[in-house]
Amino acid sequence: xxxxxxxxxxxxxxxxxxxxxxxxxxxxxxxxxxxxxxxxxxxxxxxxxxxxxxxxxxxxxxxxxxxxxxxxxxxxxxxxxxxxxxxxxxxxxxxxxxxxxxxxxxxxxxxxxxxxxxxxxxxxxxxxxxxxxxxxxxxxxxxxxxxxxxxxxxxxxxxxxxxxxxxxxxxxxxxxxxxxxxxxxxxxxxxxxxxxxxxxxxxxxxxxxxxxxxxxxxxxxxxxxxxxxxxxxxxxxxxxxxxxxxxxxxxxxxxxxxxxxxxxxxxxxxxxxxxxxxxxxxxxxxxxxxxxxxxxxxxxxxxxxxxxxxxxxxxxxxxxxxxxxxxxx
Amino acid sequence: xxxxxxxxxxxxxxxxxxxxxxxxxxxxxxxxxxxxxxxxxxxxxxxxxxxxxxxxxxxxxxxxxxxxxxxxxxxxxxxxxxxxxxxxxxxxxxxxxxxxxxxxxxxxxxxxxxxxxxxxxxxxxxxxxxxxxxxxxxxxxxxxxxxxxxxxxxxxxxxxxxxxxxxxxxxxxxxxxxxxxxxxxxxxxxxxxxxxxxxxxxxxxxxxxxxxxxxxxxxxxxxxxxxxxxxxxxxxxxxxxxxxxxxxxxxxxxxxxxxxxxxxxxxxxxxxxxxxxxxxxxxxxxxxxxxxxxxxxxxxxxxxxxxxxxxxxxxxxxxxxxxxxxxxx
Numbered sequence: 154x155x156x157x158x159x160x161x162x163x164x165x166x167x168x169x170x171x172x173x174x175x176x177x178x179x180x181x182x183x184x185x186x187x188x189x190x191x192x193x194x195x196x197x198x199x200x201x202x203x204x205x206x207x208x209x210x211x212x213x214x215x216x217x218x219x220x221x222x223x224x225x226x227x228x229x230x231x232x233x234x235x236x237x238x239x240x241x242x243x244x245x246x247x248x249x250x251x252x253x254x255x256x257x258x259x260x261x262x263x264x265x266x267x268x269x270x271x272x273x274x275x276x277x278x279x280x281x282x283x284x285x286x287x288x289x290x291x292x293x294x295x296x297x298x299x300x301x302x303x304x305x306x307x308x309x310x311x312x313x314x315x316x317x318x319x320x321x322x323x324x325x326x327x328x329x330x331x332x333x334x335x336x337x338x339x340x341x342x343x344x345x346x347x348x349x350x351x352x353x354x355x356x357x358x359x360x361x362x363x364x365x366x367x368x369x370x371x372x373x374x375x376x377x378x379x380x381x382x383x384x385x386x387x388x389x390x391x392x393x394x395x396x397x398x399x400x401x402x403x404x405x406x407x408x409x410x411x412x413x414x415x416x417x418x419x420x421x422x423x424x425x426x427x428x429x430x431x432x433x434x435x436x437x438x439x440x441x442x443x444x445x446x447x448x449x450x451x452x453x454x455x456x457x458x459x460x461x462x463x464x465x466x467x468x469x470x471x472x473x474x475x476x477x478x479x480x481x482x
Numbered sequence: 483x484x485x486x487x488x489x490x491x492x493x494x495x496x497x498x499x500x501x502x503x504x505x506x507x508x509x510x511x512x513x514x515x516x517x518x519x520x521x522x523x524x525x526x527x528x529x530x531x532x533x534x535x536x537x538x539x540x541x542x543x544x545x546x547x548x549x550x551x552x553x554x555x556x557x558x559x560x561x562x563x564x565x566x567x568x569x570x571x572x573x574x575x576x577x578x579x580x581x582x583x584x585x586x587x588x589x590x591x592x593x594x595x596x597x598x599x600x601x602x603x604x605x606x607x608x609x610x611x612x613x614x615x616x617x618x619x620x621x622x623x624x625x626x627x628x629x630x631x632x633x634x635x636x637x638x639x640x641x642x643x644x645x646x647x648x649x650x651x652x653x654x655x656x657x658x659x660x661x662x663x664x665x666x667x668x669x670x671x672x673x674x675x676x677x678x679x680x681x682x683x684x685x686x687x688x689x690x691x692x693x694x695x696x697x698x699x700x701x702x703x704x705x706x707x708x709x710x711x712x713x714x715x716x717x718x719x720x721x722x723x724x725x726x727x728x729x730x731x732x733x734x735x736x737x738x739x740x741x742x743x744x745x746x747x748x749x750x751x752x753x754x755x756x757x758x759x760x761x762x763x764x765x766x767x768x769x770x771x772x773x774x775x776x777x778x779x780x781x782x783x784x785x786x787x788x789x790x791x792x793x794x795x796x797x798x799x800x801x802x803x804x805x806x807x808x809x810x811x
Contacts, residue, residue, distance in 0.1 A: 155670040155687075155781060157710040157747040159754075167710075168746045171753030175769040210745040341484040358484075381486040381496075412744040415778050416539040417497045418486040424500030425488075440504040444773070449744050452484060452779065480803075481810055 154350045156450075161347045165207055165229055172214055176476045180217050183224070187234075188242035189214045190224040199314045199323055200224070200246045203255040203307060204239060205262050206231040208346070209367060212304065212446045215477030221311035222255075222475075230346055230449070231368045233261035239269030243277070251276035251320040255307055255327060257299025258283040278320050280327030282306050284336045284457065286395040287364030287372045300367050301409040301446040302334035305459045305469075308478065312471035330465060333399065335392040338372070338455035339384055340365035342413060344448045363387060367411070367448045367455075381418075385425035388456045393433045399460050403438040405469060406430065407457040412447035414454055419443065426456045435460075439469055445477065483679045485779075490676045494536055494558055501543055505805045509546050512553070517563075517571035518543045519553040528643045528652055529553070529575045532584040532636060533568060534591050535560040537675070538696060541633065541775045544806030550640035551584075551804075559675055559778070560697045562590035568598035572606070580605035580649040584636055584656060586628030587612040607649050609656030611635050613665045613786065615724040616693030616701045629696050630738040630775040631663035634788045634798075637807065641800035659794060662728065664721040667701070667784035668713055669694035671742060673777045692716060696740070696777045696784075710747075714754035717785045722762045728789050732767040734798060735759060736786040741776035743783055748772065755785045764789075768798055774806065 158164050166186055173182040173189065181192050188204070203213040204226030213225035224242040228234035243252045252273065256266045258281050270277040283294075284302030291298050310327045318326065340362040343352035353369035356362060361384070364372025373391075393400045408423040410416070423442045430437060438461055446455070461469065472481040487493050495515055502511040502518065510521050517533070532542040533555030542554035553571040557563035572581045581602065585595045587610050599606040612623075613631030620627050639656045647655065669691040672681035682698035685691060690713070693701025702720075722729045737752040739745070752771045759766060767790055775784070790798065801810040 155690075155707060157670075157713065157743065157751050157783065159709045159711050159750075164746070164750060167753050168750040171749035171751075171756070171771070174756060174766075175749065175752050175771050207746060208744075210749070215745075341486075361484075378484060380488045382488050384486065413742045413779065413781075414486065415537075415741040415776055416544075416773065417493070417536060417778070420500035420504065420539070421488075421493060421497040422486050422500075423504050424496050427500070427503060437503075442500070442504050444745065447744055449746070450742065450781065452742075454486065474809075479808055 154345055156347060158347060164347055165227065169227065179476060183242060183245050187238040188224050188226045189217050190242065190246050191217055194223065194246055194248050197249045199250045199320050200243065200248060200252045201255060201311055201314055202239065202242050202252060204234045205257055206233060208449045209446050211477030216304065216307050216475045218475035220315050220471055220473035221307055221478065230348065233265045236265045236268035236272060239266055240272040243269065243273050247275060253320060253323050254279040255303065255310065256281050257303050258296055259293045260295060261293065276320055278324040280306060280324055280331065282331050284331065284334045286335050286391050287337050291366055292370040293368065298366050300336045300338065301407055301455050301457045302336045302459060304445050305334055305405060305407065305457065306330045308473060309465055309468045312468040330459065334457065334459040335395050336455050336457040337388045337391050338365045338453060339363050339388065340411065340451055340453035341378065342452040344369050344451035346449065365453060367446060369448060369451065381421055381425045385422060385429050389426055389429035392456065392458050396460065401434040403461045403466065404430065404435045405439045405459040405461050406437050407441045409446050409455045409457060410444040411451040411453040412444055413450045413452035416443065419454055422454055430458065438466060483674050483676065485676060487676060493676055494556065498556065508805060512571060512574050516567040517553050517555045518546050519571065519575050520546055523552065523575055523577050526578045528579045528649050529572065529577060529581045530584060530640055530643055531568065531571050531581060533563045534586050535562060537778045538775050540806030545633065545636050545804045547804035549644050549800060549802035550636055550807065559677065562594045565594045565597035565601060568595055569601040572598065572602055576604060582649060582652050583608040584632065584639065585610050586632050587625055588622045589624060590622065605649055607653040609635060609653055609660065611660050613660065613663045615664050615720050616666050620695055621699040622697065627695050629665045629667065630736055630784050630786045631665045631788060633774050634663055634734060634736065634786065635659045637802060638794055638797045641797040659788065663786060663788040664724050665784050665786040666717045666720050667694045667782060668692050668717065669740065669780055669782035670707065671781040673698050673780035675778065694782060696775060698777060698780065710750055710754045714751060714758050718755055718758035721785065721787050725789065730763040732790045733759065733764045734768045734788040734790050735766050736770045738775050738784045738786060739773040740780040740782040741773055742779045742781035745772065748783060751783055759787065767795060
């Protein structure tokens with residue numbers, strides 16, 4: 154295992170301490186390092202909280218800040234955070250308008266966020282994300298997995314929360330965005346979980362895992378590595394097939410790297426994916442290309458398509474200032 | 483070779499087309515795809531142009547935009563762009579105040595930018611960057627190599643250009659920043675140049691290349707992989723030794739990934755590097771952590787320290803809006 158580490162047990166705490174120090178003024182470490190929170194809270198704004206296993210950076214801590222999340226709870230690598238972390242985060246950032254949890258659809262995350270909601274006194278709602286069209290059930294999830302589309306839900310709901318929408322409206326908005334968002338991923342290599350010390354799965358020198366999950370879970374099929382265009386065609390085809398007639402409209406296109414794939418290849422995949430989408434009737438209204446929802450050091454990428462409209466696009470465009478996503482259009 | 487490609491010959495054009503489409507409104511492809519330019523130019527502002535071999539994305543195209551570069555000329559992977567590309571870019575973005583080339587110190591880049599300056603009629607100046615303290619001469623360079631510190635030169639000079647400084651003052655400013663900026667890199671794996679199809683160099687399962695160049699050039703020594711703290715200590719030690727007494731002051735700290743190392747490890751390295759710098763008397767005034775000056779899919783990172791002052795820090799903080807770097811402090 155070739156990684157920058159001191160000891161496997163301290164990776165998360167050292168990395169979080171580095172993150173908090175690098176982005177001082179924007180975020181702060183919560184009590185005992187259990188969560189990351191916005192440095193400045195806004196009174197009477199619904200508090201948005203997400204979390205999940207680490208290893209997907211910048212998700213979620215990188216999305217804490219103005220116009221997006223109020224707190225993020227990181228678990229150990231690929232391991233759900235605990236209900237205690239979540240309830241502590243909620244108590245720290247709740248400012249009088251309730252709490253909305255944004256939860257990727259994995260059994261451990263769901264269970265722990267549900268327990269946290271029970272611990273908490275005040276109003277708490279949850280939006281589940283399940284944008285991955287690759288498989289219907291998977292190693293860690295009943296139903297579809299929540300993957301990179303979660304970023305789009307967090308951005309749009311975050312903008313609406315900043316604008317003062319109430320808890321119920323935000324839950325409905327999150328569900329609307331999730332319902333219009335589809336993703337699919339492909340792995341060229343496995344990732345290596347530090348505590349395991351060896352690759353999660355084995356891929357032949359000329360193989361890829363089509364439909365891979367963000368923890369290296371199996372996808373649809375293991376196939377020979379083919380051209381970028383053919384890969385994009387299969388992924389966009391699966392997404393478009395799942396969207397059906399909805400594909401004829403304005404879309405946000407996210408080409409997301411898994412951590413080990415350079416930007417040069419991601420832009421090439423964006424080019425291929427965009428052509429496939431336009432061929433199927435979509436109009437690319439906004440684009441995002443980079444490493445946003447990663448799987449440690451996995452080489453590979455995912456394509457996310459989120460159909461947008463007159464309500465959603467201004468919320469996507471609204472100013473955001475986080476470690477990993479920032480703009481003031 | 484496991485990469486997202488259609489054909490080796492078309493990687494650059496497809497990737498650039500994707501980049502230009504993804505960042506429409508911010509950048510545009512120049513004639514024949516020879517360069518990337520700002521979508522909107524500012525009259526009577528010194529035009530800042532950089533360039534070099536591809537494979538280091540987001541450098542340089544990702545830094546084209548308000549407050550930074552006016553154009554970037556990408557060569558083939560790890561190959562200098564041609565004088566024709568550079569002079570075409572200069573003609574396209576010059577708006578009456580002259581042209582400043584920002585050039586990393588590699589023999590091919592220097593020669594071609596010099597030829598471009600000769601082709602051009604108007605006033606042209608050049609700032610050379612040579613921030614890499616690892617070695618004094620290298621495979622592609624006489625003298626020290628220009629590496630991730632180039633980003634800091636481009637940001638600070640870009641802000642000053644936006645504020646209306648003239649060509650001579652900008653050249654002096656760029657040289658001032660370069661003289662206060664030092665970097666060193668380490669590789670845990672080789673990169674793979676697409677046209678070669680195999681790793682540039684071989685590293686044993688438990689080895690690292692200390693002082694590696696951004697094209698995989700040899701560094702100071704090949705040593706056993708050790709702890710993140712020990713790696714940071716050696717790198718910061720080399721940088722601080724080179725800075726001498728200057729280290730006692732305010733610094734911008736950049737921990738830069740080479741493309742194959744996940745953010746979680748980069749923040750851990752930031753944590754280690756910051757502690758080493760503070761121990762040596764530096765105060766970390768600003769921080770940047772991420773993949774900014776990459777080496778294709780190489781796993782590894784570099785540490786850059788740029789000593790700052792009352793002139794430079796406000797220029798670092800000034801608003802910037804590019805594909806890869808954006809803030810409005």
